[in-house]
Every structure is written in C-alpha cells, then in structure tokens.
Amino acid sequence: MTSRDILHMRRAVGLAARGQGGTSPNPVVGCVVLDSSGDVAGEGFHEYAGGPHAEVAALREAGERARGGTAYVTLEPCDHTGRTGPCTGALLDAGVARVVVAVTDPNPVAAGGLDTLRRHGVEVDTGVLAEEAERVNAAWLTFIRRGRPYVTWKFAATLDGRSAAADGTSQWITSPEARADAHRLRAESDAVLAGVGTVLADDPRLTARAAAPRRARPVLRVVADSAARTPASARVLDGEAPSLVAVADDAAVPPHLAGAVRLPRAGGGIDLHALMAELRGRQIVSVLLEGGPTLAGSFLREGLVDRVVGFLAPALLGAGAAALGPAGVPTIGDIHRLEFEEVTPVGPDLRVVLRPLPPKES
Template sequence: MATPDEVDAMRRAVALASYGLGHTSPNPAVGCVILDAGGRVVGEGWHQRAGGPHAEVHALRAAGEQARGGTALVTLEPCDHTGRTGPCTEALIAAGITRVHYALADPTAPAPGGATILAAAGLEVEAGLLAKEAEAVNEPWLTAIRRGRPFVLWKFASTLDGRSAAADGTSRWITSPDSRADVHRLRAEADAIVIGSGTLHADDPQLTVRGRDGASQPLRVVADTNATIPPGARILDDAAPTLIAVAEDADTTLLPSLPGVELVRLPRNTSATGTPATGLDVDALLAELYGRGMRSVLLEGGPTLAGAFLAAGAVDKVIGYLAPALLGAGPAAVADAGVATIAHALRLEVADTTWLGPDLRVTAVPTAL
C-alpha cells in the first residue's frame, strides 16, 4: 500500500515523464522520483533522449548516498536488459533502494522481468500506482508498441460549419493565435508530422516547431504520390529533416536532391476492388515510419489525406480546433473516409473540451479501433 508521500512522488514522476515527449523515441517517456528512508524527495529524473541514461539513473545520481534504504517511484517497470545503457534494475540494487513502486508493466519483448529481478534481490516491489495517469503520458508509445505502427493524432482546424478553408482556398487564419500555439505543442511532442501534396501546394508550410524552447524538430513527411513537390518548397529547407514519400512508379527526375531530404518509394493505395486508387498505401507509409523509429505521428494533412487515414482505420486520436466563424462554402475538414451511409459513421468519444481564446479545442478518440 502506497503512503501519501509515495503517491505524491509518483504524481511528480508522471509529470517528469512528460518532459521527454518528442525526445525519446523509439523509447518511452519515463519519470522517476527517489525518496530517502524518511520519505523525503532526494532525487528526480526523466529519460531525456534515446541512447541516454534512463530516468532511474538520473534520479539516483541526484540522490547519491541518500538513496540508500529509500524508495523509487517509476512510471514504467525498470528495465533488466542491456542496450545502449545498462539495466536499471542493477542501478537500483547497487544504490541500496529497498522499495520500488512502478505504475505500468513494460510491454516490450526484450525488457520484461525487471520487477521479478528486483523482488529476487530482496526489494519490495509494487505495481499499478497511478497507472491511469502514467498510461496517459505514454499513450503514443504504448499504442505504437501494441499495434506495431506509430500512434496517429489527426489535428484539424475548421469553422463551426466544418470548413477548413474558404471557397477561394484561403485558410490563414481560421483559428486564433492561442490555437496555433497549441499546435506547436503537439508538433513538439510528435516524432513526425505528415501532410499530403495538396496541403503542400496550397499552404507551402514549413512544419517546424516554433516558440517552444528546447523542442526537437520532428521529421517532416510529405505524401507526394506523383512526385510534384516544387524545388522552392519551404519544407525542403534545413530547419528539420524531410522525408518525401512517392509512389513506386512515380517519375522523380524533377525532384530536388538536397541534404537532409530523403526519398522513399511506397505502393499506391488500392480500392476495395483491388484496382489502384488515389494516394499512397497508408499502412505502408506507417510501417516505413515505424521502421525508422517513429512512434508518434501528427497528421496535419488536408481533407484528402485525413480521409485516407480514417478509411484505413489509422487514426488513434482527433484534436479539432473549432473557430466561431462560418464560411458556407469551401473544402470540408475531411474528404471521403469510406463512409457511404450514416450507419457506418466513424463514431468518436469526446475525451476533453477546452477553450483556447475564442476557439474550442475538442479531443476525441474513435470508439471502434
């Protein structure tokens, strides 16, 4: 049974874990707090980057000798394998920790058994403290591990009548500066941002994180089926790496060859009848990104790409920024998603609603994934 001090410490560990979002893939975001034998906080840490020390190591270093006889609160089961760093179980045992609380079991195949090793060494080990809160922080990584593909968050902005742009194609700016700042938070927490060629030609976005100190720039991905990206596109600058995904049979002779810009060929999408359809195969694109270590994807593409991801069942969460405005005409926020009748509507469960200036941010998850 956890003490009040241990509950508070785990809550702090969950908050620390969130600092690693956008920096740790393909590893999880983990936080750790060390209490001394009297229940006082003597060390804190979080996993800061893949290949670097794990959260437990950072916290133990901060605690020093005060960790001996103390308790470790960790958001994920301590690892017992050697990769680019040593086992956290060994570090905890060597530091003289006598009690370990962890929120979530480690679901990865190479790393189970940490709790068993600790218990065998005589430590008191308990699981499940603030598991729901810890799961929420690591939702992208956990989803990716369980489904074998990156977690996909689709972000869109629209008017109250569902328009993503006016009839003449203009869309800057539908939402307020508050909403746009929040989008940069989403970008900072993602491993990759995905758009389609339609968005690229219409908006020429740079797709970088701005206004977030210390943020890592995610991989910029363009689903450019027919290799139409122009040489002067802002996404080709050196502010962040870029991946251009084209069809296997696309003519790429006119595509620019630049440092930091990589090309990958993927199969085209196929219709229900097996004939070629518009765009790239969504599953193939996600498999490519997963193989590159991407565990979270922010889908910022326009209505066509959003519809393709929804039709493929590849959207795990939706965040819509709704502006108090009406256009009456113009493109909708999402195009064909394979829904022909109301009975087949893609139903969502609203998880959160928040006001951002004049806009309403709605967070929802599909109910049938």
Template structure:
C-alpha cells in the same frame, strides 16, 4: 508519483523511440534525495539519472518511477540492475512496460527481495506517455489527426481563404502539439496548395519533428519551404516516380502504390516505425485524413473549432471515407476540452486507450494514494477545471503532466466517455454538475426524484451522472466553452500551419 509524471513530461518529443519516463528517489527516512528523467535515446534512463543524484542516500530507500524499470541490455544497462546495485529497498511504478523486449524488471526486482508495487496513478502516467504506449501496443506509430475548422466543419471558404479561421492561441497550441510528435505528415495537395513549412514557430521550443510529405509522382519543387534546413524532410514517392532533386539532408522514401493509385499508408507507417518514429501528427489534407479513417489508422483527433460558420459551399475538413449510414460513421470517445481565446480545442480518441484505460474513467484501484471520495486520485482544483497547459511542450490541461493527458475532468460516473458526474463549478460536464448555478439539476435534493434516479443525497449526482432520465446526457453547459487552434495554411481544407 505526480512529480515523476511531471518530470517525464519535460522530455516530450525528444526521446523516441524510447518512452518518456520520470523517477523520484526517496531516502530510507522518506525524504527526497534524487530525481531525474530520460532525456533521449542513448542517454541514461530516468532511474539511473535519479540514482546518480541520490548517491549513497538511495540505500534502503524507495524508487518511484512512471514506467516499470527495464530488464534488458540496450544502449544502456538494465534499470532493474542499477536499482539493485544502489540498494533500493522498495520500487513503486505506475505503468507495466508493454515492450516485451524491455519488460520483466518488476519480476527481477521481486526475485531479488525488493518490495515492488505497480499501478500507482497508472492512468495519469499512461496519459502522459500515451503516444509511445499506443505505438508499442499497436505495433505502428500513434497517428493523431489535427485540424482547425469552423463550427460547421469547414476548413476554408469557397474561395479557398482560411487565414485565419482560428485565433493566435490555437495556433500556438498547435505548434506545441507538433513539438510533442516525432513526425508531421501532409499530403501532396497540401504540399502544392499551401507550401507549408511544418517547423516550430510561435515561441514554441523543442526538437522540430521529421517532416513527411506525400509526393507520389515526385513533383516536389526544390524550392518548397519544407526543404529548408530547419528540420529534416522525408519525401515519400511511388516506386517508379522520378528522383526528386532534394537539397541538404532530406531524403526520398519509396513505398508501393495501392490499386486505387494512392501511396500505401500502412507500409509508410511501418517504414516510419523502422526509423524510430513512434508518433505522427497528420495535418493535411481532407483526403489523406479520410484515407486514414477508412483504413483504421487513426488513433486520436485534436480539433480546433472556431465560432464561425461558412455553409455547405465551403471546403470540409474531412473527405469522403465511405460512410453511407450513421452506423458506418466514426464514433469518437471524448477526451479533453479546453478553451483557447475564442476557440475550443477538442481531444478525442478513436478507441479506448491502450491497456484498457479510457479518457473519461481511470482505474480507481490503481490510485493507491487517492483522497477519500476521489475516484481518480485527484482531490484538488486540478481535478475539474479548464486550466491551461502546464508548459509550452506539454499540451496538458487541468494541471496534468502529460501532453494530451487525461480526461475532461475525471468524471465519477461509471460510463466511460460520459460527460457526467463532476462537481466543480468550472467543470465542463454537460450533466451531473453540482455547482451553485446547477442546483436542482445535478445532485438534486428532491427526495422523490432522488429515489427515482438513485441519488442518495444533495451532494451526490446520480449513478450515471444524469440530472434525470428525461434530460439524458445532452444538457447545455452554462460555463465557458473551450477553444480550438488555428491553421497556418492557405487551403483550410488541409489545416496546415
């Protein structure tokens, strides 16, 4: 299944409105006889591609696939039927298909006498397909806010300078993140101040995303960099704005204006959905990000944080969204932390993952091949380290195949989102570490404290990953800190490259 997840990740950013899917075919003797992945809308699905490689060797064998085989006739035929024709005896899949149009393949296969097992490594496969799954379950594109800023939350100095707050490693990672999305969105302030290009650079390969710029009054310059021929651009205006003069293949999309004079974002996202867009990367600016927060349209945040402070006079990364009390603030769920040069990259989510998974606690019962004592099904060094991405398009960390895949390091504690319960020395957990430098804090050997905290032995952390009740979950970490990605715009307020 992990091989299938890795295959799926190789097509990130190129399959919308379809999901990324990988498939491995094992022969009747258990040997690998075929594999494949979905390469794009209208092209063969992963199962069909893998079966074509396997040929007759697939008969009596097993299909291992990251998403439940589809049961509907679209541009291609149902994958469930293709598996039946090939004589597959067993199907193992990771994630049930949430798209009611395509779902039902597992039931069709069972009805035909095929042995079907679902939920294997579900969390890993969900993380790899997170953008599409979130979009389907929400009924709108998955929206990720990406910014680069200082430790004190500033995107530009008081004089407007922002090049470069973050380092080259962050900027390269930001372009890989861009390549994994269907569209990149900026507001009119960023458009005027930064004149962003919004294409792919820094050696990142892939299909450039659709560039979407908000221009309520239709004032975009025909010479703006977003109107070159590197990628298509959608200029979003109000209903009564003059028609912008756009060269080439670029288009104008008109959406309603709200009572406060802003373009209607829910309507915009609905129109983008109709165009096959399943993921949007919001890159600027501070007011647009605040509008998404205020309207509950934000699903994820990717922050590149530099070890710099600029003070209160500098421009903030986020505008006012009406939070007048602490309880009114947006509380995020921690996802991944990675170091990039001198910067730290944070992936956070505004809700639990669709389908009930959380970034920090996977489905223990979904991992049927989990190693003993490994609640997330990962038993090797990939499980808890801050290793770098597995490929230029992947943004995965710790060796996982998905772009934003997974949790910090697969904590063992029961509280979703906690930074606890990890045992590797490289682990970035704040508490509950059992590595040599943490002896006496995580997995303590003192019997009295162990009894009090519920720890049963020197190799175990407390049930909630805490070193002790007084210390809580906010200990300093002693290991290296992850790093953020930098921006390429002049107005750091918008974080646009």
C-alpha cells in the same frame, strides 16, 4: 495501493510528461524516490534519448537517502544495457527496498526488470495509476505494441467544420495563440505529415517554429504524394529540416524527387500501412498528421488515427472545404466515435483533444 502510492505516482507521471518530444525513440518516464521515512528524497525524468534514465536521475538526487526507501516509476525499470546501464542495477546498488511501477514494459529487449528486482529481495507492486501512465506514454507504447508510429490528426476549423472559405482562402481561421500551440505539437512529434494537395494549395514549411525540446534529431517533414506532384520550389524541400516524399511505386518521378521513397499504391493513393512501416523503420515514434482532408479521411478509414486535436474558431463559414474528407462511413452505423479527453480555451479558440473509441463488438 495506498493514497500515498497514488500521490507519488501521480507526481512521477507529471515528471514523465516533461520529457515529451525529447526522448524518442525511447519512452518518457518519471521517477520519485522516497527515503525510509517516506519523505521525498529525489525526483527525475528521462529528458532526452541517450541521457540518464528517470531512475538514475532521481537516485542521484536522493543519494544515500534512497537506501531502504521506495521508488515510484511510471514504466518498468529496464534490465538491459544500451546507451546507458540497466536501471535495475542502479536501484539495487542504491539499496531501494520497494519499487512501485505503473506500467510493465512491453518491449522484450528491455523487459524483465521486475523479476530481477524480486529475485534480489526488492518488494514490487505494479499497476498504480496505470491508465494515467499509459496516456502520457501513449506514443511509445503504440510504437512497441502495434509496430507503427502513433498518429495525431491535427486540424483547425470553424464551428461548422470548415477549414477554408469557398474561394479556398484559409489564413487565418484560428488565432495566433492556437497556431503557436499547433507548433508546440509539431515540436513534440518525430514527423509532420501532409498530403500533396496541402503542399500545392498552401506551400507549408511543416517546420516546428516553437521552443523545441532537447531531442536527438530534427522533426522529419513527410509528404504523401502518390503521383509525384511536389514541385521543386516547394518549401517543404528547402533543406531547413529533413524531408521525405513518399510516392507510389508506379509514379513517374521527376529528377528533383529522385530521393523519394516508393511505396505500393492502394485506394487511389499510397498504401498508408506501408508508409507507417517505412516510418517505423526510420524509428519515427510519433506522427502529426496536418492535412489535408482527403489524407485525414484515409487515415481514419484505415484505423490509423490514435488521437485527434482540433482547434475550433468561434466563427462560421457555411461553405468551403470541410476539415475532413471521405472516411469510410457510408451509413451512420459506421460512424467514427470519439471520446473527449480535454477541452481547453486557447486564446479565443477551443482546443479539443479526443481519442477514438474502440469499435463495438457485433
């Protein structure tokens, strides 16, 4: 791996990020093509599901300059025909001499591209900036490797961890800038999930009121409602975007929730693993968990949170609802440890992005 490899793969990772929110259920991928002299000839990224893959977009821009050149790709080029043809064929037809890949494809349906390229005499190198490429494609990789959607828990709180005042009021703890950023997170997700407690307390719309990426389907609004308490008047049922209410299989369901999905009961609520399986079956790759504290605690307890995004206001309440409910931590040895990935000012607030640390082996 050379400094030039790192430079161009980092650019490919940045290109891949531009597809966030638009490619599901496909991965985000970026590609940079150099000519035989080592100059950049073309760039591309996978913009939307069903559209040209990153390699095809970059090769189109490069044209004949790709012959004898090098392609840097964040994910192993696909080797199958789906809505588009195999990217391995496009690379071979373009006469690319070397392909550098960050992450090999864990999807057995599309994998095998590197072997095909090698059989045709193409030089192949892998693992360049793999960690960065995995991070930008974390949602899809989790979906394929773990067989469930990638879950981001988003919360807004004061510095002392309160999400509402003692009288229950919570609008607004954070700034307009933070709320706009939260809507960006919604727009980049396949589904937004809230518990029925949040629906009853706040009557949220759960829609993405932000510039939406080019996506093949709207964001799905999901309510976890074990006792089928979501009222007919709830804005989450207003038809503005598709909705899914998940109830326990033993719940008495009113007529307006006749289309609800019944799932097994567990721990006093819905079996969250069954909910994740239901969403996976609907090709939901990423879920934004927005509340409330009880549901967030349950997701943490079950090991189903992959990323935490917190918006912290420079304010103190001292009393009121906590941002997080019981999360299966009876003693300090069971604490959920996280690592900071990003700390960014957003207006007067701070946005912190964290990922859970793997549990220590005993």
